[in-house]
Amino acid sequence: MEKMKKWIVGLASVLVLSACGSSGDNTVTMYTHNDEEEMQSFASAVEEETGVNIDVLRMSSEEAWSRIDSEYPDVNADMMWGMLHSFALVAEEEDMLEPYESDTWDDVPDEFKDPDGQWYGWSYWFNAVAINEDLLDELGLDRPESWEDLLDPQYEGEIVLPDPGTSGTAFLFVSTLMQEMGEDEAWDYLDELDNNVGQYSQSGSAPAQMTSQGEYAIGITWDQAIFDRMEEGYPIDIMIPEEGVGFDLDVAWIFQDADNQEAAEEVIDFIGTDEGMELAAEYRSMVTKPDVEGTIDFEPNLIDYDAVWAAENRERIMNEWQEKFD
Amino acid sequence: MSELTEQTSVPIKKKAKVEKGFLAATWGIAALLFAFILAPVLAVFVQSFGIGNGGFTFEYYARFFSNPSYFQALFNSVAAGTVSTLIILMIAIPFALYVTRSNTYLSKTYRGIGLLPLVAPPFIFSLALIILFGRRGVVSQWIADFTGIEISIYGFWGVVIAQILGYFPIAYMMIESSMRNMNPSLEHASQDLGAGQGRTIRKVTLPLAGTAILKAGLIVFVMALADFSNPLIIGGGENFLASDAFLLVTGQQNLEMAAVLGVFLVLPSFLVFLFQTYILKDHEVATTTGGANNPLHPKVKAAMFGVSTVMALFIVVMFVMVVMSAFVQIIGINNELTLDHFSDTSGWGFLWNSVIVSFFAALLAAGLGILQGYMTARKNVPMKKLTEFTALFGLAIPGTVMGIGYVLIFNGAPFFLTGTIFLLVMNMAFRKIGVGLEAGISKMQQLDVSLEEASSDLGSGPYHTFRRVVAPLLTPAFMAGFVYTFMTSMVSVSSVIFLISPGTNLAAPYILNLADQAAVGRASAMSFILIVIVLACMGLLKLIERRSGTSV
Numbered sequence: 122m123e124k125m126k127k128w129i130v131g132l133a134s135v136l137v138l139s140a141c142g143s144s145g146d147n148t149v150t151m152y153t154h155n156d157e158e159e160m161q162s163f164a165s166a167v168e169e170e171t172g173v174n175i176d177v178l179r180m181s182s183e184e185a186w187s188r189i190d191s192e193y194p195d196v197n198a199d200m201m202w203g204m205l206h207s208f209a210l211v212a213e214e215e216d217m218l219e220p221y222e223s224d225t226w227d228d229v230p231d232e233f234k235d236p237d238g239q240w241y242g243w244s245y246w247f248n249a250v251a252i253n254e255d256l257l258d259e260l261g262l263d264r265p266e267s268w269e270d271l272l273d274p275q276y277e278g279e280i281v282l283p284d285p286g287t288s289g290t291a292f293l294f295v296s297t298l299m300q301e302m303g304e305d306e307a308w309d310y311l312d313e314l315d316n317n318v319g320q321y322s323q324s325g326s327a328p329a330q331m332t333s334q335g336e337y338a339i340g341i342t343w344d345q346a347i348f349d350r351m352e353e354g355y356p357i358d359i360m361i362p363e364e365g366v367g368f369d370l371d372v373a374w375i376f377q378d379a380d381n382q383e384a385a386e387e388v389i390d391f392i393g394t395d396e397g398m399e400l401a402a403e404y405r406s407m408v409t410k411p412d413v414e415g416t417i418d419f420e421p422n423l424i425d426y427d428a429v430w431a432a433e434n435r436e437r438i439m440n441e442w443q444e445k446f447d
Numbered sequence: 448m449s450e451l452t453e454q455t456s457v458p459i460k461k462k463a464k465v466e467k468g469f470l471a472a473t474w475g476i477a478a479l480l481f482a483f484i485l486a487p488v489l490a491v492f493v494q495s496f497g498i499g500n501g502g503f504t505f506e507y508y509a510r511f512f513s514n515p516s517y518f519q520a521l522f523n524s525v526a527a528g529t530v531s532t533l534i535i536l537m538i539a540i541p542f543a544l545y546v547t548r549s550n551t552y553l554s555k556t557y558r559g560i561g562l563l564p565l566v567a568p569p570f571i572f573s574l575a576l577i578i579l580f581g582r583r584g585v586v587s588q589w590i591a592d593f594t595g596i597e598i599s600i601y602g603f604w605g606v607v608i609a610q611i612l613g614y615f616p617i618a619y620m621m622i623e624s625s626m627r628n629m630n631p632s633l634e635h636a637s638q639d640l641g642a643g644q645g646r647t648i649r650k651v652t653l654p655l656a657g658t659a660i661l662k663a664g665l666i667v668f669v670m671a672l673a674d675f676s677n678p679l680i681i682g683g684g685e686n687f688l689a690s691d692a693f694l695l696v697t698g699q700q701n702l703e704m705a706a707v708l709g710v711f712l713v714l715p716s717f718l719v720f721l722f723q724t725y726i727l728k729d730h731e732v733a734t735t736t737g738g739a740n741n742p743l744h745p746k747v748k749a750a751m752f753g754v755s756t757v758m759a760l761f762i763v764v765m766f767v768m769v770v771m772s773a774f775v776q777i778i779g780i781n782n783e784l785t786l787d788h789f790s791d792t793s794g795w796g797f798l799w800n801s802v803i804v805s806f807f808a809a810l811l812a813a814g815l816g817i818l819q820g821y822m823t824a825r826k827n828v829p830m831k832k833l834t835e836f837t838a839l840f841g842l843a844i845p846g847t848v849m850g851i852g853y854v855l856i857f858n859g860a861p862f863f864l865t866g867t868i869f870l871l872v873m874n875m876a877f878r879k880i881g882v883g884l885e886a887g888i889s890k891m892q893q894l895d896v897s898l899e900e901a902s903s904d905l906g907s908g909p910y911h912t913f914r915r916v917v918a919p920l921l922t923p924a925f926m927a928g929f930v931y932t933f934m935t936s937m938v939s940v941s942s943v944i945f946l947i948s949p950g951t952n953l954a955a956p957y958i959l960n961l962a963d964q965a966a967v968g969r970a971s972a973m974s975f976i977l978i979v980i981v982l983a984c985m986g987l988l989k990l991i992e993r994r995s996g997t998s999v
Contacts, residue, residue: 150949151949152949156964157791157961157964157966158966160793161791161792176950177793178949178952180697180960181963183698187696187697188697190700191700197865197949286694321684322965323679323963324964324965326964327964330965330966331965333777333780334777334780335583335780336582337582353776353777354776354777355780356780
């Protein structure tokens with residue numbers, strides 16, 4: 122018994138010591154919707170360059186927003202790196218953000234950042250469709266070329282779409298349709314598409330992965346999720362629908378009353394540097410710094426997406442979505 | 448024995464005065480039980496009526512009944528729980544019969560395999576099932592090639608199968624221990640009187656194990672009902688109560704509606720809990736160990752062996768799938784060996800967090816549970832029934848409900864506790880404190896009061912007696928509570944997923960997040976490490992236990 126007590130006390134103290142030791146002073150806490158893989162690479166680059174250690178929690182965009190909104194004004198994170206532009210606009214409106222003027226962002230065009238430095242757009246991404254051609258052949262289906270094609274009954278049960286209730290990718294898709302077709306037409310489209318959807322996934326990247334693994338032939342997702350899988354050797358292809366796709370600026374910001382404001386500022390600075398942008402460009406189709414080339418080598422057919430409209434109408438659209446499809 | 452305890456416990460009862468220290472401990476534990484078990488559940492209940500968000504209303508209940516998808520969630524959860532439970536029992540009974548009634552190397556191996564799912568996060572079976580039976584899974588392809596039938600594991604039946612694999616060990620453990628402790632002379636008597644083996648099993652063995660089987664069934668049902676992660680991964684968008692409640696909170700921040708779903712999750716658990724604690728308790732069949740269990744008739748044995756083998760193989764295949772997909776590029780598509788999935792820097796940090804949180808939760812749950820058990824069994828402390836009830840009820844509350852309750856109470860002013868390691872520890876500890884308590888009470892009932900009396904006659908004060916006499920004797924109960932809490936905390940997700948934050952993320956929710964991004968290889972790699980760590984920790988505990996000469 123005595124021995125055992127010693128063992129336990131010993132173990133406990135080792136654990137306590139290491140628990141306290143592991144979190145240094147120069148740590149910034151962060152929410153993100155970036156995929157784990159790229160975020161880990163970003164985090165280690167930041168640590169190497171600035172000595173700032175990043176503790177990150179990854180969620181789907183809508184989940185992250187819902188969390189921020191419910192925690193505000195005591196948000197459990199110092200900053201955000203990787204979020205929808207629309208949410209930055211809402212957050213700015215609700216006075217959640219801490220302005221910071223970062224010098225490294227000087228040569229980034231004004232359209233990609235807030236004039237007061239409340240948020241910074243570091244890259245942009247767009248909707249795209251992942252297609253498993255092997256599977257299409259096997260099932261004897263035609264390759265779709267447009268959003269309209271996806272309504273063809275031949276694809277019944279073969280499409281995977283993220284749930285706009287959790288995924289920013291899906292919200293971009295839905296609000297793109299609304300802006301292009303008009304709301305009523307867009308709802309009709311979604312209604313019809315619902316017949317062909319085999320599954321609604323929680324995360325916006327999941328459809329690319331599921332299409333890659335051959336679970337579904339067609340996945341509505343975003344560009345980089347597809348490029349990553351293609352690079353890993355999965356038998357999929359990217360399809361940009363003829364009607365065009367919506368794109369969204371991916372932003373970073375600092376929350377008001379962040380515990381470690383200084384470290385968060387260092388991270389914002391880092392993102393704006395050439396190194397930061399070049400690193401981001403390894404994972405994203407397009408970054409916002411002129412002259413830094415992203416991963417894309419063709420001209421995607423982007424529509425003139427209105428993020429302000431999306432921010433203003435998001436709640437209403439989401440509620441209607443839930444009533445119709447949940 | 449029971450008469451003896453009865454007699455000797457009388458003087459203690461007369462001595463109604465309880466030492467100040469134990470009284471303080473009682474109030475302390477009661478306050479903690481209230482804060483970390485009762486209050487969160489009450490908060491969910493209150494929230495479901497919209498109180499706290501502008502007055503009392505039945506609106507959310509009305510919405511629950513008017514919206515078919517919520518009702519569908521209730522139906523799916525109950526139906527999946529019922530089907531899983533029945534199938535688990537149909538497998539667990541022969542499995543336990545086989546394992547307890549044969550003494551070969553194989554049966555011992557089966558015993559271990561039967562418990563294996565306990566050390567894995569409950570949703571990894573969903574992942575493995577998708578690899579095998581997904582729309583283009585390995586097995587699905589064969590089936591499609593040979594029969595032309597396309598199968599899809601997504602949806603209701605996928606959830607059921609994942610639940611069967613995940614919750615099997617719980618039922619199996621309970622049924623096995625009851626069959627192991629059964630007096631074999633009863634079966635002998637039956638057979639000596641001319642009943643065949645089948646008849647003996649039906650008329651003697653199963654009725655004797657009846658309470659254990661019923662209990663196991665109820666517990667598995669409650670767990671399956673509260674299952675949150677399998678519907679998320681393999682449910683294919685079908686509605687289930689716990690996962691819908693989770694999505695309502697995280698995706699839509701609709702705490703009121705989530706609370707209503709929570710109430711429908713808690714109610715069945717609560718009823719089962721009441722039934723089990725107050726009705727089944729008195730029907731416990733006295734069992735004694737009297738030599739080895741009765742061996743089985745070859746024909747019966749073959750049948751039992753067959754069922755057990757299928758189940759054991761199924762479990763092993765699932766684990767093999769997880770290990771394989773952890774070590775190859777993309778299982779089924781590019782089977783090249785790789786260690787890429789293990790180069791996950793943040794994952795290792797989260798594993799470490801999990802170990803720390805689970806360790807302290809286990810320490811707290813076992814320590815407080817045992818102390819409370821001792822006081823419940825021996826001291827005339829106030830609120831005995833209430834505190835015991837609360838601690839045990841903590842075991843039955845669905846994790847999702849606890850999580851939502853914690854968010855409601857501890858998020859923001861005045862506590863600001865969400866996202867802290869402290870709250871994670873408290874959550875895990877108080878969900879499991881009932882195990883330590885039960886172990887403590889049952890151990891105290893086995894111990895004769897005379898030991899403590901002797902100590903006090905020899906001049907020891909009550910605290911000294913507790914420290915030097917009772918505490919050492921309770922060590923095995925402590926270890927049991929500790930091991931169980933540690934193991935379950937390492938792999939639990941449903942509650943802590945609401946409470947993690949940057950810097951306090953844990954391994955199991957992280958793996959769920961990976962699975963949610965459909966990153967099967969990395970999710971498998973992390974699961975693999977998690978399983979190895981849990982097994983290693985158990986090994987370490989066994990070692991400590993052997994070194995210090997105590998037994999679990």
